[in-house]
Amino acid sequence: MNTTAPLLDVAGLTLKIGGSGRTVVNDVSFQVFPGEIVGIVGESGSGKTLAARAVMGFIPPAVRLEGGRIRFDGQDVMTMSPKDLRAMRGSKVGMVFQEPMTSLNPSMLIGRQLDEGLALHRKLDAPARRALILDMLRSVGLRDPEGALTAYPHQFSGGMRQRIMLASVMLLKPGLLLADEPTTALDAVVQRDVMELMVELTKANHTAVLLISHDLGMVARYCSRIVVMSQGDVVEQGKAEDILARPQHPYTRKLLSAMPHRSPARPLPEARTPIVAVRDLVVEYPGRQGFFRKSEAKRALHGISIDVQPGEVVAVVGGSGSGKTTLGQSIAGLVRPTGGEIRFNGKPIEKSDAAYWDYRLNCQMVFQDPYSSLDPRMTIRQLVAEPLRLVPDMSPADRKARVAEVLTEVGLGNGFAERYPHELSGGQRQRIAIARAIVRRPSFVIADEPVSALDVTVRAQVLELFDELQKKHGFSCLFISHDLGVVEQVADRVIVMQDGRIVEEGPRDDIFDNPTHPYTQKLLAAVPGLEATSEGGVRLFWRRAENDQEIVG
Amino acid sequence: MSIDSTTTGGASMKKPRRMKLPAPNAIVGGTLIGILLLAAGTGALWTPYDPLKLSFREKLAAPSALHWLGTDEFGRDVLSRLMAGAATSVWISILTVTLAVVFGTLIGLFSGYMRGWTDRIIMAFNDALLAFPGILLALGLLAVVGANKYGIIVALGIAYTPSVARVVRGTVLSLREREFIAASRVMGNAEAFTMARHILPNCIAPLTVLATSMFGYVLLAESALSFLGLGVPPPAPTWGNMLAGSRPYIGQAVWLGIFPGLAISLTLLGINLLGDAVRDRLDPRMRGSR
Known part of the structure; x- marks a missing residue:
């Protein structure tokens, strides 16, 4: 040529x-x-x-x-x-x-x-x-x-x-x-x-x-x-x-x-009481309300049931509009479910104050956009310390020590404490967002597309950090992502969603190696598989969905 | 080659905060407002002449060594009246703006945060008030509360509240979609705390801009009301009624209109410059970028 x-x-x-x-x-x-x-x-x-x-x-x-x-x-x-x-x-x-x-x-x-x-x-x-x-x-x-x-x-x-x-x-x-x-x-x-x-x-x-x-x-x-x-x-x-x-x-x-690679599957402890159990969750968004008419409600989740075991990382994948974000937000308490039940540590969260506070203090969230999830008028110290305000019996000295400890854990150190979010890069901000989510030592973290706004190498670092922290503190995690590569790296179990329904779920390796649902196959066909070569490079392979004409070889 | 930007990128950037010269707008604005406050403060205690003393021999005298800014149609010293009027006019404007900002912010925050029917009802009422020209609304209110200094403050304060409420509500609506508000709720913060800690501080920038421009409108509205005879009753001087009173003599004694007008313009300029400087100062994103 x-x-x-x-x-x-x-x-x-x-x-x-x-x-x-x-x-x-x-x-x-x-x-x-x-x-x-x-x-x-x-x-x-x-x-x-x-x-x-x-x-x-x-x-x-x-x-x-x-x-x-x-x-x-x-x-x-x-x-x-x-x-x-x-x-x-x-x-x-x-x-x-x-x-x-x-x-x-x-x-x-x-x-x-x-x-x-x-x-x-x-x-x-x-x-x-x-x-x-x-x-x-x-x-x-x-x-x-x-x-x-x-x-x-x-x-x-x-x-x-x-x-x-x-x-x-x-x-x-x-x-x-x-x-x-x-x-x-x-x-x-x-x-x-x-x-x-x-x-x-x-x-x-x-x-x-x-x-x-x-x-x-x-x-x-x-x-x-x-x-x-x-x-x-x-x-x-x-x-x-x-x-x-x-x-x-x-x-x-x-x-x-x-590039995300598969980590070895790890054995999980015997199933105990799931930390989060969702039963038949239905979420409807009300239609546009005019003064005279009310258009039909849009159903975002059609009866979802999931369990997350202690220490387990469960990934929820799906395209836009699949309801994965709504699922995360309703478990986080940001969206009020129309029907169904959410149990935290075996207790329904709506029933009693004690159960609600146990859930509220122990369930935290990392958001997608590090540019919008941090209040621009607060310093890093204020941001990370804010969740501690609600922890009972914690002295100001303890709080200060905890903030310093967590900032070190996320690889930033106390030197960042007096800065403002706009002085940090996207990756650093996402580290702060993670620090804020784990500063109370929660037992459950929802991560909604936590790395999709980041550059590739930064993404790899943040993912590694997240993985490390998860192993260290053993919190359970609901990891929401559209990127199967990322999911392959972090998840123990994968739930595939489409149009507000779960279409397939199972251990990560089963989903990635033997997908049964056509939508899962389609998702998998969109990301490369990786094989390391002896020369320090990689070989990519592409999974093919059934009924799918490949245009490029 | 260091690509590990998330961990090393910034640590070395930290430099000690140097004392910097204030921005030029802060210097000019601050000077103008300083002169104004000085004049108003002095004017309340001492003026070169008695601002109310009539002297028909000296009426409509041009600026001279004796009367720096000339005299008006009753022979009263314009400089003395300007100084005495500064206290009244500035006091009225400050109180009015404060009133409007406090109530407007409360209404806007509440309305924007509640949304739904609460928001709709409040905003329908608000928009109805907004549809009246501020001055007309104030006129009607003045008829109820009575034409004096405090009547003006209440009337203008109420008349300007809806625009503050509108601006704050809009800001709140856009802020509450941001993820840090969701983050605050996930933390378990009460709604009121979220409003006070996260939403209100982020409304400051638009509020400062609005409040400074409103200060100008209030000064002008006060003069318009005085002009219509509903303001601070004569003979007490305000910049507004001095300006209004100068109208018949515009051909013979320009200084009667020019000096109060100049005082109003310079005050507005000063407040706007200072307002911008304050807004930048309060915004961490603007700090250090100069």
Whole structure:
């Protein structure tokens, strides 16, 4: 394939921040050939997004171009006139952004948004454009393309919006598609569908793809070549199989080892009284109430029953809308169940004050978003000490000592105590959130997607910390996640949910090795399995769901 | 290469807190408000001339060495009246804003936190009040409570409460969806504690902005009421009735309007600058970023 001229040729690209002179992209070179899929992998701050945006001539005002050359289709992007640059964007290079919720204009009809680019770059009359648009919407899998034309973006789910976004870009049949974390905001199953669609469409149009992602597994699955970036540098690039199997650079190895792997199954103590027992839990969200009418209630959980044994980590997995978060919130007492019963240590929590306080003090929660789960006006010490306020018989000195102890346990130390959350990174904040949840030494912790907002290597560290703390203190845990890889690493038992019902449950190894329910199989097909190789790399394998046509081998 | 950012990244960043110069808006705002308070304080005890003393020989005298800011149509010294009026006007504004902020915040917090029917009923009533222009509402209330200094405070305070309640309620509604509120409930904190500890402090930023701009409206509303004869009854000076009284003489004695107007504008400027500085100071996210 390398006999033809490269479509995109980036050589020695260096970008600096204007004021401080900090180098954010340092001497980056890579090439993309026609029809090829190349992945740029790196964590936040690695410069991968900046490097890709420079290709389009989109450099933020604060960033200065220091050197290097970007040639697209033989033309130098740097010296292009604004007019040529505009002609190139959209028509020859398309871009799909991360956030499907914000990349479509919410006040514009889908049909008009799709038409905009087409009308600008192609000389076609309205009926011809309409035919093209309908055709494209059909090929991205929209059920009712005619109807979609006169619908607004908010009427579609995240996955559908990303398909529409893809349709709008592919309408112009660009030579190169820049996809910046195109599926990060979507859940695993939808993520896979969108990726497969993207690969299929670009293949059909002979469009090259530059895929930017932090997810090494996904990049490895779809890309022929991988560029690994870290802190502005390209640390390694090459064929996907080589990078995975024989990583040369320590950072690549670190990324690979950060991919979740299965820990050995551990024996659990004999079943005693379950610490949490949920029976026939039903949760309904009331429909929208107007002054005159009341729309129907939406049932989020249809009679869920689960038991969590002392010391056990139970994972609840499912896509968005499966009810897994609602389940966690109702066990945490944040959502009032419509029906059913929750017992804590064998006692129904609603019945007596004593049982309620035992439950309230011993059941804690770690939230998904470390940016929103910490009160921005409190210092770390205040945040971590707050739960202790309600612990009876604890002297101020004891409290102070406990806070220091817990901060050390989560790997931060007392030096952080006087800082505010905004001074910490996402990983550090999530450590604080964990510290706050365990500072009362609870016997049960609910973790709702605790690592899904974090970078891969940080995720691995936080998971490891969580695992360590769980083993040390022996608390039981309900671990809610859409990411099966993470679940495989931490869970003893797995519960798979779909549409508010449990579709399958069992010990982790059974679920992962012999899934019986089609939905479980579908979930598993969306994540890679890992096998360590002798050269310090990994080999990925993909489980296949039954009745599932694989597009990429 | 250190990628282990979650554990090492910040520990070395900790630097001793240096004393920093206050922000420029704090300096300018503080100076203006300082002068105002000084003038109001002095004006309550001592003024160059008796602000109420008539002197028909000197009426409508231009600013001079004797009367720095000139005299009005009755020959009263404008500077003395400005100083005496500062105490009244500022006192009225401060009390009115405090009243509106306290009641508005309580109503907004309660309404936003309860939601459901409680919220709907309170807000329907609130919106009905908001639909009246503040000054009209105050006029009606003044007719009930009587036109004097405290009547104005009560009337304007009630008239401005609904907008505070609106702003606080909106903030509460958005805050209570944040995960740290859920975290507080999972901890077992009582609802009232959650409101006081987590929700109220996070309402301070919008409240400061609102309160400072309201201060200006109240100063103007007070002058409008005085202008209509429902304010502080003459001959007692307020900036409002001085401004109102200057109108017939705008052609012959510009200083009568200019100086009270200038006093009002500079006070507003000072309060707005100081308000911004206070808001930034109270927000930990803004600290140290300068």
